Amino acid sequence: MECYVSEINIKEANVEDSALILRFVKDLARYEKAEHEVMATQSDIERSLFGPNSKTNAVICSVNGEPVGFAVYFYNYSTWLGKNGLYLEDLYVSPEHRSVGAGKALLKYLAKIAVSNQCGRFEWSVLDWNEPAIKFYQSIGAKPQNEWVGYRLTGNALENFANS
Numbered sequence: 621m622e623c624y625v626s627e628i629n630i631k632e633a634n635v636e637d638s639a640l641i642l643r644f645v646k647d648l649a650r651y652e653k654a655e656h657e658v659m660a661t662q663s664d665i666e667r668s669l670f671g672p673n674s675k676t677n678a679v680i681c682s683v684n685g686e687p688v689g690f691a692v693y694f695y696n697y698s699t700w701l702g703k704n705g706l707y708l709e710d711l712y713v714s715p716e717h718r719s720v721g722a723g724k725a726l727l728k729y730l731a732k733i734a735v736s737n738q739c740g741r742f743e744w745s746v747l748d749w750n751e752p753a754i755k756f757y758q759s760i761g762a763k764p765q766n767e768w769v770g771y772r773l774t775g776n777a778l779e780n781f782a783n784s
Contacts, residue, residue: 626684627683627684627685628681628682628683628720628721628722628725629681629682629685630679630680630681630682630725630726630729631679631680631682632677632678632679633669633670633677633678633679633680633690634670635666635669635670637678637680637690638662638665638666638669638670639662640680640687640690641665641669641678641680641690641692642660642661642662642665644689644690644712645658645660645665645710645712646658647712647714648710648712651712651715652747652750669692675694675695676692676693676694676709677692677693677694678690678691678692678693679691679693679726679729679730681713681722681725681726683717683720683722688713688714688716688717688722689711689712689713689714689717689722689723689726690710690711690712690726691708691710691711691712691726691727691729691730692708692709692710693706693707693708693709693730693733694706694707694709695707695737695739696743698740698741701740701741702740703738703739703740703741704737704738704739704740705734705739705740705741705742705743706730706733706734706737706739706741706742706743707743707744708727708730708742708743708744709744711723711726711727711744713726718752723756724756724760727760730742743765745770
């Protein structure tokens with residue numbers, strides 16, 4: 621499918637975008653073969669992204685006025701740099717818009733946020749089998765952090781550890 625691109629726009633998301641963000645989250649999970657893991661509801665998105673205590677941000681990308689993707693990010697901290705970093709939690713662009721520059725525009729938008737906030741790093745994770753994403757990230761100069769292995773506590777394991 622050919623897509624004529626006259627305009628790529630990125631805007632800060634707001635609470636009215638919650639249903640759209642949830643749709644993109646589910647689309648991303650489906651692409652990552654993990655749709656069954658999505659537990660979030662629209663009200664969860666409204667509360668966690670746009671509530672008064674939110675520490676997380678989201679942006680929406682549109683091509684020719686049509687929303688085609690999103691990114692969710694937050695700030696982390698590097699003790700070694702003594703600076704905040706920007707962590708990209710999710711980035712998704714609909715399949716039919718993946719070759720028109722929407723993903724690169726989203727990453728560039730976030731990179732500018734990181735630079736303007738004096739962040740020392742802009743980081744994210746990618747599934748090891750997602751070769752198109754890996755090639756794309758490397759094409760913009762991103763480097764894999766192979767020496768680090770991610771760990772996660774969730775669900776019962778998290779509760780059991782916290783209460784032990």
